[in-house]
Amino acid sequence: MKAVLSKAVGGPETLVLEELPDPVAGPGQVLLDVKACGVNYPDVLIIEDKYQFRPERPFAPGGEVSGVIAAVGDGVTKFKVGDRVLASTGHGGMAEKLALDENRCTAIPDSMPFDEAAAFILTYGTSYYALKDRGHLKAGETLLVLGAAGGVGLAAVELGKAAGARVIAAASSQEKIDLAIAHGADAGVIYPRGPFDKDGQKALANLIKDACGPNGWDVAYDAVGGDYSEATIRASGWNGRFLVIGFPSGIPKIPLNLTLLKSCDIVGVFWGASVARDPKGHAQNVQELMDLYAAGKIRPHVSERFPLARAGEAIAHLASRKAMGKVVVTND
Template structure:
């Protein structure tokens, strides 16, 4: 097998395409031949040693992927050789093969392409857990999605619309705003040239959004929270802008609003049955055509450095997927 090996987590330039022994699955594991793997923001942080998870060196980055099972380990009963699966295991995806715990594998319906499956679990599970589980989103409510043209942002738009909510999508360029409207956003805000608070006020007749979905953080967090409706829920997804914002605690008091932490990874470990049911529901929505990953494009697995460069420049719209040819 071959894989991108990280021996020194000081940046993308230190990754090397390396020949490695093809491993044999141990107890509870399966060996997956990888057809496609997607690039997520944590995949950039982890090779820069900036992510909360610090894998033992050396490691193969690539948190999310899809492929076919080639071997099963002892005790694996619910999966078999030749079965199509997707998985999100944190590492291992940027290569031709990987070992993964069988419990992390999501069986794929035949209608699910490998490219879509590789771009599915992290963004849609995060957004469903955020909006439906943690945010208790209702059909008559309005959602503001920050960073709306990215992977989790586009998933959030689709899930909110599938729930019957009104969506205001905020992004950094007119092109990204147009993409958000194409996939269902009711209104958009270009927060590089429009005043965020004033535009939110105009679009909501002064009421504000019921739910704010924020994977960005940074300078837009406080004005977005100041705009939230009474009894609003502010969903803290992540900090793609870099700085972790600090909000004055009088704001949730005055708004009767909640600051809600969203950590899908911990949820999937602490509540595995609920997570499995959620993934099954999402797969059903995919087959029905209610949701579909937005693709920035595909690149060969060997072009990982180019993919990282696009992500570092914040040029990716939706998800970027690497494929083994």
């Protein structure tokens, strides 16, 4: 089989397509014919050794896949050959075949195309856990989403709308705001590209306050970080919940007095670790997400498809802040 490998620390240009022996399904594992692999910001970070996990090299990036089960190992009970599934993999997805624990797989309906299935679990899983379990978002509340046209951001927009919130999308261009509005946001605000000095931060905070209204936001979903975070917290409503999702713009330092002045919470969100710690809660969330998909309330926006041989370009597309919704690597 072919796989795209990271053999040395570096950017997407360092990835190489190589022929490898087919993997074999061990006990409790299934062998997947990978049809598609979703690209996520962690792929940008993992090949540069900047992610929470550092797999041993060589490894293939790619944290989520969809495909068809080609073989099952001893003791597999949930799946059989021919089943269509999606799976979160951590890494290894940018390959033609992948052996992985059956517990990482979720059956998908026949109506779900492989590219959508490969663009589902990381983004909606993260955003659902963030909004429901960490942010306790309620109907009628105001949800502000930063990076609203990105992978996890656009999922948060759709899920916020499905939960009955008033959703304000924040992003760096009109095109990105238009996409978020098409996916359910009630209004949008274009923010400038950072970094910002003190006056720039103040101006950004005012932009967000104007967009959210006099009571500010109840829940802020921050998948951007950098100088955007403090400006956003300055626009918090009373008892707001600020969800820490990711840092494509850098890891911010926040003056703690802001939490006192606003009576707001800064809430960490680590979806991958929560899945390992609470598999039952995760299974429940996956079921609820599948129900929302079946009801037509959520649907991944796959804007670009790259063949496996060009997987590096797909990762570079995200790193350059150009991606709209989801980018997928396909094995057709």
